[in-house]
Amino acid sequence: MTTHTKIELVCPAGSLPALKTAVDHGADCVYLGFKDATNARNFTGLNFDAKAMAEGVRYAHDRKRKVLLALNTYPQASNWAGWTAAVDRAADLGIDAIIVADPGLMAYARKTHPDLRLHLSVQGSATSYEAINFYAERFGIQRAVLPRVLSLAQVEQVIANTKVEIEVFGFGGLCVMVEGRCALSAYATGESPNCNGACSPGKHVRWEQTPQGMETRLNGILIDRFADGERAGYPTLCKGRFDVNGETYYAIEEPTSLNTLELLPDLARAGVRAIKIEGRQRSPAYTGQVTRVWREALDRVMRDADSFTVQPAWIAELDKVSEGRSHTLGAYYRPWK
């Protein structure tokens, strides 16, 4: 029987009810954001004001769980003070770590709040140990979240060459592009994950029934067209159907979710320290359902990785909340590339 270092389960909290659900269902950490462009899930109706965050921190800390704050967009000269104020507020609220992408902001946090833990956001696009070690040496980051572009062997290589804790994505929406390096949304709508914290934002979305079928548009650009009876998806532009050389297909990626349950023993052996569940934009019910399954799976792997098998009931449960009710191992599995 092989046991491994504890892997933390990091769950999404788009709202206070979602935070409580995540904690109640076994999350070790929850991550959340303020109600503004300082975080990469800046969607209407989501996220926390100071009061809700204070209550969330109290709820989690009372139960010995951690709260991580995403401050992972890139501030600009004109709004810099808004981002540093967010760092100060995080420190005041007793947040356990901030998840940051911008080097300038890391330097500020390090200098102003030396005891505040820094996690490098997936938005920082660090895909190698050289990049991660740069942030560790300069800003003392203690954890890095890897973008969803590395194979399992490449994840192992990173872990073997850095002292920084490594967090990887386990489940949820699959970003096909390297996070922090994608301007597709900005190209189509003028709003970007990097600066505005939004990808394919709702205010630019239009659904329209036409004689050709249901059309979904993003700022007027046709992203997909659905036949009668076909379920029309949200027009995230990398998951639309397009024409290349006269062939119409999902040219970038099908609407599907990442699910790495079956890799859990390998991730544990590799020395991964935390698994992130994506989905702050989803409902508290989603958070509860996914947290419950992953808690159970992680507990089993921690007890005995060698005899770990994926339970069909887990997959059935997760597929219910997956995009397109299907899942993929993404880049962890080389042939996906």
Next chain:
Amino acid sequence: MKIALGPLLYYWSRQSTLDFYAQIAESEADIVYLGETVCSRRHELRLDDWLEVGEMLADAGKEVVMSSQALIESESDLKALRRIVGKAEFRVEANDMSAVHVLSAAGRGDWIAGPTLNIFNPQTLSLMAESGATRWMAPPEMSGEVLTELLASGAPAIETEVLAWGRLPLAHSARCFTARHYNLQKDTCEFRCLGMKDGLVLRTREGEPFLTLNGVQTQSARVHNLLGDLASVRRTAQVLRVSPQGDHTVEVLKLFRDAVADEVSPQDAFRRSAEWMVEAPCNGFWHGRPGVEQYVKS
């Protein structure tokens, strides 16, 4: 005002690439960025070949920069990066924080912070300058107004470069979309992107050219063209970058030279550039608009 030729983003045959740079030696470019930045599987030219091209261009009076790969995934990617940094005769463009780390560790104090480093504020730019960057390229999605504010807010004394011509590099992925189009995997891609001189156009189902598939990179289909905006570009940047395209790159460089020298007005230059564009123009990013737009102030 200097004119730079960005790195070649497409995969051309060895001979086409060598022929292209032979022309560039005679062109109006002051600075030439060389090397493979998109995909580590592309090997028509090896590092030694690129260095040879570099020497030829340096002899022709060009400032030569070796660009590093934007997406670093494997140990062999890092090995390639360390070899580029080890070649002391040319400056290096860092396109990933790994490159910044390797350059700083090597004590190089003469490098260029590339467009994928996500420098959005003066604090981060200062950190790069302290680490040895002497020039930086603004992220293509940054507007002229934001760039102006950045430079006015305590930015270090460092040269600023702006993408002024070419398809916009919009995203990088682990997945090769060109291979996917041919139902192949990246590891066995048969180098299908070889010889696609301007990439593979992706259209909406209404036939509108929207994006360009270039292996693991996704670009705009439209050509980002700031010739008509030269007045405001010149107030902020010291270097204009032209991204290589299949045909007419030399003519485009000449047009930029004439426009910068005030021999042709920005409006006339923009009009004349129409015949050399592979697709319709766009300049939305520069105006703080969706990048796909061609924005004209009324």
